[in-house]
Amino acid sequence: MNIQMEYQRWCKLANRDPDLPPELQAMANDEDLLSDAFYRDLAFGTGGLRGEIGAGTNRMNVYTVAKASQGVANYLIKNFAPNERRVAISRDSRHKSDLFAQVVAEVLVANGIKVWLYREIMPTPCLSFAVRQLHCAAGIMITASHNPAQYNGYKVYGVDGCQITTKAAAIILKEIAALDIFTDLHYCDFTIAVQAGKITYISEQVTSDFITAVLQESPLAPQTKIDRQLKIVYSPLNGTGLHPVTTVLKQAGFTNIFTVPEQRQPDGDFPTCPLPNPEIPATMALGIAYARQEQADFFFANDPDCDRVGIAVKNKQGDYVLLSGNEIGLLLLDYICSQRVLNSTMPLHPEVVKTIVTTDLAVKIAKHYGVQVVSLLTGFKFIGEEIGRLEKLGRVDDYLFGFEESYGYLSGTYVRDKDGVNASFLICEMFVYYKTRGISLLTKLAQLYKQYGYCLNTLHSFEFKGQTGRAQMTKIMARLRQSVTVLAGQPVVKLWDYQAGINGLPPADVLKFQLPQDSSVVVRPSGTEPKLKLYISIQAADQAAAKKMEEDIKDYFTNFFQKES
Ligand SMILES: O=P(O)(O)OC[C@H]1O[C@H](O)[C@H](O)[C@@H](O)[C@@H]1O
Numbered sequence: 049m050n051i052q053m054e055y056q057r058w059c060k061l062a063n064r065d066p067d068l069p070p071e072l073q074a075m076a077n078d079e080d081l082l083s084d085a086f087y088r089d090l091a092f093g094t095g096g097l098r099g100e101i102g103a104g105t106n107r108m109n110v111y112t113v114a115k116a117s118q119g120v121a122n123y124l125i126k127n128f129a130p131n132e133r134r135v136a137i138s139r140d141s142r143h144k145s146d147l148f149a150q151v152v153a154e155v156l157v158a159n160g161i162k163v164w165l166y167r168e169i170m171p172t173p174c175l176s177f178a179v180r181q182l183h184c185a186a187g188i189m190i191t192a193s194h195n196p197a198q199y200n201g202y203k204v205y206g207v208d209g210c211q212i213t214t215k216a217a218a219i220i221l222k223e224i225a226a227l228d229i230f231t232d233l234h235y236c237d238f239t240i241a242v243q244a245g246k247i248t249y250i251s252e253q254v255t256s257d258f259i260t261a262v263l264q265e266s267p268l269a270p271q272t273k274i275d276r277q278l279k280i281v282y283s284p285l286n287g288t289g290l291h292p293v294t295t296v297l298k299q300a301g302f303t304n305i306f307t308v309p310e311q312r313q314p315d316g317d318f319p320t321c322p323l324p325n326p327e328i329p330a331t332m333a334l335g336i337a338y339a340r341q342e343q344a345d346f347f348f349a350n351d352p353d354c355d356r357v358g359i360a361v362k363n364k365q366g367d368y369v370l371l372s373g374n375e376i377g378l379l380l381l382d383y384i385c386s387q388r389v390l391n392s393t394m395p396l397h398p399e400v401v402k403t404i405v406t407t408d409l410a411v412k413i414a415k416h417y418g419v420q421v422v423s424l425l426t427g428f429k430f431i432g433e434e435i436g437r438l439e440k441l442g443r444v445d446d447y448l449f450g451f452e453e454s455y456g457y458l459s460g461t462y463v464r465d466k467d468g469v470n471a472s473f474l475i476c477e478m479f480v481y482y483k484t485r486g487i488s489l490l491t492k493l494a495q496l497y498k499q500y501g502y503c504l505n506t507l508h509s510f511e512f513k514g515q516t517g518r519a520q521m522t523k524i525m526a527r528l529r530q531s532v533t534v535l536a537g538q539p540v541v542k543l544w545d546y547q548a549g550i551n552g553l554p555p556a557d558v559l560k561f562q563l564p565q566d567s568s569v570v571v572r573p574s575g576t577e578p579k580l581k582l583y584i585s586i587q588a589a590d591q592a593a594a595k596k597m598e599e600d601i602k603d604y605f606t607n608f609f610q611k612e613s
Contacts, residue, residue, distance in 0.1 A: 051086045058086075058103060061230045065110045065147065071103040084514045089225065092217045098192050098201035098576050101144055108192075108200040111229050113148045114155050116202055118233045119224030120186060121159035128185045136164040136182055136250065138175035139190035140288050140353040141314030142200050145169065148190045150238050152202075157241045158234035167249040169314055171288045171354030172203065173458075173467035176432075177258045178250055180209040180462070191353035194325035195577060197318050210432030210464035214554050255292070261462035262296050262470050266477060267387035275484045276301040279344040280476055283308040283335045285324040286315040287352025292469045297476060306342050308335050311349075324351055326358025326455055327507075329370055336360050336368045345488070346479050354468040355428075356455040359475060361489045374407040374505045375493055376475065377451035381410055382496055383478045384449050384459060385417035394418075397443065401431045401450040404546070404558070405570050405583045410451075412500040419448060425546070425556050426575065428456050432464030453507065453583070501587060504594035508582040508602055509574070510609050520613040521573045521580055527612050528559055528571060536600035538563045569601055580609065 055072070062068045075081040085104025090097045090112055097116055099108045124133050135156050139145035153163045164182050166174070172189050179187035187205030195201070204212045204220065212220065227233065241247045268274070282297075282305050284290040290312060297305050310320045311334065318324040321331040326349045339347040345362040359376060360368040371379075381400060388394040398419040402410055403426050414421045424430035431450035438444050444461050451457045456466030459474060482492050497503070512521045533540050544550055546558035558572040570583040582605050588594035 051083055054086050054105065055082055057230070062103060062109075062111060068103045068109060075103070080514075087515050092221050096201060096203035096211065098195065098199060100198050101200050105229065108144070108148070108202070110147065110151050111233075113151050113190075113202060114233045114235065115227055115229045116204075116224055117152045117155035117188070118159070118227055119220055120188065120204060121156055121161055121234075122223045123220050124161060124185050125159065130160065132185050133161045134164065134182065134184040135161055136166075136175060136178040136184045136187045136205075137190075138166045138170040138172070138178070138187075140171075141169050141286060141316055142190075142192060142352065143197065143316040144200055145190045145316070148200065148202070151235075152188050152190070153241065153247050154235045154238050155233060157246045158236040163241070163247040164250050165247055168291075169288045170255070171292060171350075171467075171469060173355055173463045173465055173469060174255065174258055174292065176205055176209040176463040176465045176467075177261070178254055179205050179207070180464075181254050181257060182250070189353065193353050193576070194323065194327070194351040194356060196323040197316060205465075208432070208436050208464055210436060211427070211429035213427075213429050213433050258462075258469075259292065259296055259299065261460065262292075262467070262473055263300060265460045265470055265474065266300070267384050267391070267393065267459075267474075268477065268481065269387075269391045272481070273484060274477070274480045276480055277303050278346075278480050278483055279304045279306065279342060280479070281306045281308065281335055281339040281342055281344045281347040282472075283311040283347070283349040284354065285321065285326070285331065285349050285352060286311050286313065286318050287324060287350060287354060288314070289350035289354035289468060289472070292354065293350065293472045296469055296473045300473060300477070302476060302480075306338065306344065308338050310334060318352070326351055326356055327373065332358060332360055332370060339368060345483065346476075348472060348475060350468040350472065351455075355466045357457070357468050357471045357475060358455055359489075361479075363488070363490055369490060371489070371493070372505060373451075373453045373455040374409075376455070377402070377453070377457060378407065378409060378413060378496055379478065379489060379493060380451065380457055380459070380471070380474055381449055382413050382492075383474070383481070385413070385419060388448070389417060395446045395448070397446045398448045399434075399438065399446050400448050401434045403427070403430070403452050404553075404560070405572070405581075406451060406453045407503060407505045407585060408566065408568075409496075409500055409503045409505075413496065416500075423551075425553050425558070426452070426454075426572065428452060428458070428466040431458065431466075435461050435464055453505065502589075502591060502594060504584075504586045504588070504591070504598055506584045506598055506602070508584070508605075509577075509579040510582070510606075511579050512613070513578045517578050524580065524609055524612045525557060525559070525571070525573065528608070532561065535561055535563065535569060536597070536604040538567070538597070538601075567597070569605075571605070
């Protein structure tokens, strides 16, 4: 693409959003900015399209959103009969989410596609639910999930309510790539389309059916004694979680939920935290301060589109400890399995699904309960796809639980993506279940480590922004493939290169360095952010030994990345 020519075309034609012309003007004398905004089209990554909001082909704006929607429309026209062409749309609280959702609807309707739109902002899992409930051919969610405030994104769901996976994404991407962003897109008038019944608002009934489905996920026997009056502090981090999460908890009988006031209402600036990601300690700080003030032992938060959950638990010294996504997943896995065994509700051939970068300690816990573990590539869409596979085999009830280290969990099959509402409910229930028995979640975790062996799992991210950053990441991955045989004094027992397609998985740019004693290191470029991700998993005699080895390995890679970039 000729960057200057494309830029000039945008200056002449991009006027559908009044914010665009001044943004284009501002980059006229900034070569780096201009090149980054125009050097490529936004790519479909782990979570669909994701990018900074702004003018340009490599940004999220009304044109890139409309172009993606025209591509989706063309795909639907080729693959579905006219009466099957229905699409559900939702969005989170981010800047321009409302506008982008409207543009998606305008383009789809102009292509003869019926649109179901949530009237209010709604979590990603609710979109997955609506696709299934309303028998749609696809779903579109406007969100950049947990990314910083300047980002937005576009997730595409298939007829099964699962995010489209590699094959469908490639077909849709081809449709999108074939389009000219100004001349090939069709639009209609939003208000007229609503009046004509071509855009219909999704009814309250769909949301209440979702709530009912979530509530059915409790693995507890009805007579189990638990104290639902225990105080819990909650934050939707200025996103979509408030209504569904508090409604579920209220209907489940929880009476003492305190919501962080500053983070209650939707706000695309996410003004109280650096970025709205419950993985980040600074993001959890305000909620923890309220937990301390309110004398609550437990705090949890969702990300803006409410598909993730992070938690903090008070320890014996009165400090609040943040648990990792792996730790929360292990606790939930053990909780669900133990309750299912206790209540004789364990399916005949139970299956747990995780990703290859999620802790292998799950395998040991699952084995204890006779549960099979399936490990897939990063992205909850692959877990959703696995549920679909089980469904086709008539085994959908064998799906017990799916989780990722990146704070995503799902215990049911009523949606096909990670569900922060479902996870919030189960985590709160698990917290009060143990607390009622005098056990804190930290004690429970320590018990699991004692029983199955200690395992330290950490994740480190290294930012590589823009065009240069992408090239640096490619170079680093190539160098890693060639040169690493010893890691911080540890011999690499085996190098798994997922680019070759291991264990029947689709090829992926992922390297796993197998170290002695079941320890391992995985390196991969993120599919959602301009980052290289380093996952370290150390099984050692004790915490101190694991920590030391983890630090050495982290230092090794930090130096390697610096040297090679
Ligand atoms: O590591 P990344 O490619 O950035 O993906 C990190 C996470 O991003 C999103 O939240 C996806 O829904 C997850 O399934 C994925 O694990």
